[in-house]
Amino acid sequence: MVKYPRTFHLPDSPGASADDRIQPDLSWLDGELVVTEKMDGGNLTFTRDAMHARSVDSGTHPWDRPAKALWAMTSWKIPDGWRVCGESMWARRSVAYTDLPGVFLVFGIWDETDTLLGWDDTVDWARRLELPMVPVLYRGGSLSEARAAWAAQRSADRSEGFVVRAAGRIPAAEFPMKLLKWVRADHVRTEAAWRHRDDFAVNEFA
Template structure:
């Protein structure tokens, strides 16, 4: 049985997010962000989902791209261990976009795990599943009950020259129907600072990785 492809839900901007544009959705009701919260770094990569049967980008019909090939190799290694109907969401990090990284722990960084009932697992379970699959996570910057402390936590560890921003979510599980008011993001102003033409080149810049995970640039396809 094939798994239906589900697009990763849209994450609304938190109040005061400098990167929010006129077209972006804003999280005006913060009542869903109570209790214990987890603040993770918003990595500048490509949103990718792994299932047992396939791997796809956030635009579920777009297929994958040359810069996702190292992530696809990771998917091929772990796919058989993903439970049927589950989804592993993360960032494909090989291509260097507007933020460059020099010491990443992997080409695919997990930020969410979805059960077969379309519930985003709690963070402790997310960490456990990432460990079971041998996949690194996006950096956790803060864990605590104070939403007001999320920006302060990010600022203690990062700044706008080296980080896109952060994402905040409850530490517990989040049903997909509640995602829109229980997960928020803060993004730096004018985040996209690279020309879109890099997507049409074979020699696009790449991020730096730890020696144990250094991916090799795949060969260009042979002319048709």
């Protein structure tokens, strides 16, 4: 099992903490870009043989049980050595969603060479696996337009932020330069105690 790599912040990301990494060099974000909404969920990886959180030894949390049931129905279609990564969305965290398309939203797929698929191939494979994806806010060749897309379509009280990535394939070595995030200030707005309760709030689905 492979741990999902750390996503670096854009230089002006207000939610970056002292422990986060910031990418000052944006020259790698040239060519076609895709901006997706950064969902307020839990990072999960589906493989053919297992499902795990970002920490591969974390086990299955109660709020990931619906996603695990989905994995059990989907895993046989995932190619050997591939990793389907997304957000576990059943539990409500800091953002209350009311019309989610599913309990697990795909944001990236890695192949057996440890390369993140290009966006078009990601969309194609998500369809083959019958898994919904995170919302796309922008696709085009302008970094300034890409950075402005979230503010034009979302607000900080209802969205955690955005992710901007190169539309093409991204080898693991280039991931820290070609996929970056912008996170709102004080993005964690829930008490940690919810993780120790059985009656945690859940999101609403379309």
